[in-house]
Amino acid sequence: MTTTVPTEIASFAASVRAALADLPAEEVEELTEGLEADLAEAFREDLARELGDPEVYAVELRTAAGLPAPEPTSRRSSVVDKVRDLGRDTRSLVSDHPVLERTVDFVVSLRPAWWLLRAWAAWVLVGGVLGTGGGLGSLVVLVLFAIGSVALGLGRWPGWVTGIIVAGNVAAAVVVLAMLAYLPSSFGSSYTDGDSYASADLTGVYLDGQQVTNIFAYGADGQPLSDVQLFDQDGRPLATSVPGGNGCLDPDCVDLGLWAPMTLVTGQPAYNVYPMSMVEAYSDDYGTLRPVTGATAVPRPSPFLQVPALTPAG
Amino acid sequence: MDATQLLKGVLDVAVLAVVEAEDGYGYDVVRRLRSAGLDDVGDASVYGTLRRLYSAGALTSYVVPSEEGPHRKYYGITDQGRTMLEHQRKVWAEFSTTMTDLLTPEAAA
Numbered sequence: 001m002t003t004t005v006p007t008e009i010a011s012f013a014a015s016v017r018a019a020l021a022d023l024p025a026e027e028v029e030e031l032t033e034g035l036e037a038d039l040a041e042a043f044r045e046d047l048a049r050e051l052g053d054p055e056v057y058a059v060e061l062r063t064a065a066g067l068p069a070p071e072p073t074s075r076r077s078s079v080v081d082k083v084r085d086l087g088r089d090t091r092s093l094v095s096d097h098p099v100l101e102r103t104v105d106f107v108v109s110l111r112p113a114w115w116l117l118r119a120w121a122a123w124v125l126v127g128g129v130l131g132t133g134g135g136l137g138s139l140v141v142l143v144l145f146a147i148g149s150v151a152l153g154l155g156r157w158p159g160w161v162t163g164i165i166v167a168g169n170v171a172a173a174v175v176v177l178a179m180l181a182y183l184p185s186s187f188g189s190s191y192t193d194g195d196s197y198a199s200a201d202l203t204g205v206y207l208d209g210q211q212v213t214n215i216f217a218y219g220a221d222g223q224p225l226s227d228v229q230l231f232d233q234d235g236r237p238l239a240t241s242v243p244g245g246n247g248c249l250d251p252d253c254v255d256l257g258l259w260a261p262m263t264l265v266t267g268q269p270a271y272n273v274y275p276m277s278m279v280e281a282y283s284d285d286y287g288t289l290r291p292v293t294g295a296t297a298v299p300r301p302s303p304f305l306q307v308p309a310l311t312p313a314g
Numbered sequence: 315m316d317a318t319q320l321l322k323g324v325l326d327v328a329v330l331a332v333v334e335a336e337d338g339y340g341y342d343v344v345r346r347l348r349s350a351g352l353d354d355v356g357d358a359s360v361y362g363t364l365r366r367l368y369s370a371g372a373l374t375s376y377v378v379p380s381e382e383g384p385h386r387k388y389y390g391i392t393d394q395g396r397t398m399l400e401h402q403r404k405v406w407a408e409f410s411t412t413m414t415d416l417l418t419p420e421a422a423a
Contacts, residue, residue: 005328031362033387034340034384036359036384037339037340037386038341039341040383040384042357060356061359061362063359064325064359064361064365065361066362066366067362075357220409236406
């Protein structure tokens with residue numbers, strides 16, 4: 001499909017391919033590969049030659065190739081015909097534009113990924129309906145679904161089966177989209193590893209709508225506690241700051257500071273240890289705060305030196 | 315009865331014979347068939363026949379890219395195709411002898 005093929009030949013070839021569209025794509029490709037070159041040569045040799053009806057041509061082509069005739073179209077409703085015509089027009093548009101054609105080829109090449117994705121969607125759906133949890137049995141079901149889905153994708157099916165497959169695909173697409181909408185929130189709420197600390201950037205601890213930047217703990221005797229690890233009701237580290245979180249060293253914010261995490265015995269930094277200290281920092285050429293070399297973390301001034309003690313329990 | 319109907323039954327062997335003589339692409343095969351006297355051969359019939367013979371293992375194919383135009387798909391004969399052609403030559407020879415004998419007044423007399 002280059003510029004040396006006359007437009008009418010390109011569109012004739014596209015129409016022939018469209019008339020063969022009920023055959024598997026590979027079969028159509030094999031059958032019509034080089035068709036433009038043959039038509040162009042025939043056209044050059046015999047200018048009087050009419051290209052004729054592409055549908056008749058397609059029937060001759062498939063009959064000679066020993067391929068089945070297209071399904072009769074008479075029983076189809078007009079809506080189906082229109083959809084079919086639309087598909088035909090789209091296909092000829094695509095085959096006239098190499099970029100579109102390559103794009104379509106690429107998308108078509110992703111079909112196996114979709115087969116697996118829809119198997120997963122069916123598995124999620126069935127799992128949700130039957131209320132089955134995880135476990136080996138559930139995994140076996142997933143594998144069976146994947147095998148079935150790929151088999152469906154590879155096979156050729158009569159029209160009514162294709163209809164069921166299309167309906168199933170739509171359902172699977174809905175499930176996948178719904179799961180996509182659900183995923184970010186479920187990822188965002190799991191603070192289980194070191195990396196998750198970084199993703200807590202937009203979160204934090206708030207009191208009456210104001211961000212809490214540090215927490216001061218006092219014991220039963222009213223005396224300040226140090227190095228207290230705090231967690232919320234779900235076991236998430238109660239972190240007021242994150243790596244790179246900054247603040248002011250002095251009330252007028254002349255000197256900048258970085259919140260200094262503690263380190264767990266596992267080697268991970270812990271931003272939920274209170275009261276948190278701050279290390280003097282400077283803004284580098286890129287506007288990123290960096291700790292001043294040699295500076296040590298200093299405690300922040302506490303609001304109270306001590307608080308009233310508790311009455312002894314019991 | 316016209317030649318077009320007769321041709322349907324023997325297009326396979328005609329195409330095989332042409333490709334055996336020399337590898338060819340679709341329209342090249344059509345042209346050689348026509349210049350051999352099969353004027354009415356339809357190009358789509360030939361392309362479809364080439365494809366079917368390829369599927370049956372009688373032909374092999376390769377694509378020759380062209381810089382100034384669309385690429386061409388060449389067909390060549392395989393050993394299986396040669397075997398098939400040899401067999402059909404014999405079948406044709408016997409059949410045509412029979413028909414010639416049947417249709418020639420002297421032989422019938």
